[in-house]
Amino acid sequence: MREFDPITLADALRADWRSQARPEQLAPDGEWFGWLILAGRGWGKTRTGAEWILQKKRSGCRMMGLVGSTTSDVRDVMIKGPAGILSIAPEWDRPEYEPSNRSLTWTNGATCLLYSAEEPNRLRGPQFEAVWCDELAAWADPVEAWEMLEYGMRSGNPQVCVTTTPRPLPIIKEMKVRTDFRVTTGSTYENRENLAESFFRNVVARSENTRLGRQEIFAEILEDTPGALWTLDMIERARVKERPKLSRIVVALDPAVTSGATSDLTGIVAVGLGADDGHAYVLADVSGKYSPLEWSVKAIALYWKLGADRLVAESNMGGDMIEASLRNVDANVSYKGIPARVGKIGRAEPVAAIYEQGRCHHVGLFPELEAEMCGYTPTTKKSPDRLDALVHGTAELMLGAPFSGFISYMRAEAAKLEAEPRGPQFGYRFGDAPKGSKVRLIAPPGVSTIMVLSGATVSPDPHGLVTLRESDAAALRVQGWREAPPVIEGEVLP
Numbered sequence: 007m008r009e010f011d012p013i014t015l016a017d018a019l020r021a022d023w024r025s026q027a028r029p030e031q032l033a034p035d036g037e038w039f040g041w042l043i044l045a046g047r048g049w050g051k052t053r054t055g056a057e058w059i060l061q062k063k064r065s066g067c068r069m070m071g072l073v074g075s076t077t078s079d080v081r082d083v084m085i086k087g088p089a090g091i092l093s094i095a096p097e098w099d100r101p102e103y104e105p106s107n108r109s110l111t112w113t114n115g116a117t118c119l120l121y122s123a124e125e126p127n128r129l130r131g132p133q134f135e136a137v138w139c140d141e142l143a144a145w146a147d148p149v150e151a152w153e154m155l156e157y158g159m160r161s162g163n164p165q166v167c168v169t170t171t172p173r174p175l176p177i178i179k180e181m182k183v184r185t186d187f188r189v190t191t192g193s194t195y196e197n198r199e200n201l202a203e204s205f206f207r208n209v210v211a212r213s214e215n216t217r218l219g220r221q222e223i224f225a226e227i228l229e230d231t232p233g234a235l236w237t238l239d240m241i242e243r244a245r246v247k248e249r250p251k252l253s254r255i256v257v258a259l260d261p262a263v264t265s266g267a268t269s270d271l272t273g274i275v276a277v278g279l280g281a282d283d284g285h286a287y288v289l290a291d292v293s294g295k296y297s298p299l300e301w302s303v304k305a306i307a308l309y310w311k312l313g314a315d316r317l318v319a320e321s322n323m324g325g326d327m328i329e330a331s332l333r334n335v336d337a338n339v340s341y342k343g344i345p346a347r348v349g350k351i352g353r354a355e356p357v358a359a360i361y362e363q364g365r366c367h368h369v370g371l372f373p374e375l376e377a378e379m380c381g382y383t384p385t386t387k388k389s390p391d392r393l394d395a396l397v398h399g400t401a402e403l404m405l406g407a408p409f410s411g412f413i414s415y416m417r418a419e420a421a422k423l424e425a426e427p428r429g430p431q432f433g434y435r436f437g438d439a440p441k442g443s444k445v446r447l448i449a450p451p452g453v454s455t456i457m458v459l460s461g462a463t464v465s466p467d468p469h470g471l472v473t474l475r476e477s478d479a480a481a482l483r484v485q486g487w488r489e490a491p492p493v494i495e496g497e498v499l500p
Contacts, residue, residue, distance in 0.1 A: 040166045139166060270389050274294075275399055285366065288375075446471055448490050
């Protein structure tokens, strides 16, 4: 009878993923092109993807690929992380990691090329038999990167494994209904025995009954909340990859009144003002549960990191305490207290209007902040800490502070338009248009049919143009509708 080295035998048993995995972590049977794993944090997505790549290599695949959100994510999570390929592969099947060549290479010649979704054009050329895509929902431009990847899936019987916490992106919704995809879903609780109890006490318990928890823990693809001031599409359409040249940056603070175990979070959000377009750009969200000293250090560190010109916070509740706490850490920061004259919903509405006009952009992804925004309605009882900080920062840059709510904002915008000289080709100033005159406006992207002040319903034509009365056009200009090109001589408005 053949004798086995106990160490080698133990290593081989550890490498047998089938004996350790939960059934849903094993690749589906049958023929398929894509395996989409939509699961909560800690479910075991990374381990499943890494084991799948090792299994594909052992089944004879010679050319494989890894695609992550960034180069560092590929290195630190997919390759070197606790559940990454180098960590779980047995010694006899461990590849050589060559960072300079962006590759993993096995002794039998099998190769796994490494890519960042930030550089989709690098996916041109190579052809793959198997590719693992991690956290696709967090990719900067998932559509472009995925399209480039699909062109390379042309060797042998190619397959791709996509592991991600879900977001309501069209590409994910499309994958869910594709007939050549198999879909696995799961929640954080399914892997509880392998996760720290403190994680469930401090993180899961706090968010499991929230909108964010439905996405991050239970892996639901969230849709818009009825009555919410923000929609997912509103945020997504205005998202950008990089920040432009900025003329101002503020760090906005919404500190919790207490610092106990049941205290609210402290909202800390940085917002910049575009130097060329005058739009707002959300740059960072470092909100969390902090003591006064901790939130002071966090806010001031972000202030100096981004080169901000001001720290702002609501001064109605503990304004003197906030300033004193900040200056105890750094007496040189520029601080401004903002007196709130209306309630939270009244302060949020003007900022939501700026988003609706496409004048506020998120630089990258802010899942926790965006979940708060899209779940905030006039009936929301829980304090929206991150959102409050966002509102303070955006209002400081875009509205001027103090501000008194949506009606005051609309009046101010109307006053700006009224002061602009206008003529019959571009619309008149309010009250100057001949009775019954008509003008043309260009609708913002995504607008289909709306009801105007007169009660009429109008729909943009295929070019986005709408012809309507001047009295109706005035209100639409405030909402971001632009003047159409001048009327061509002889052209008759319908």
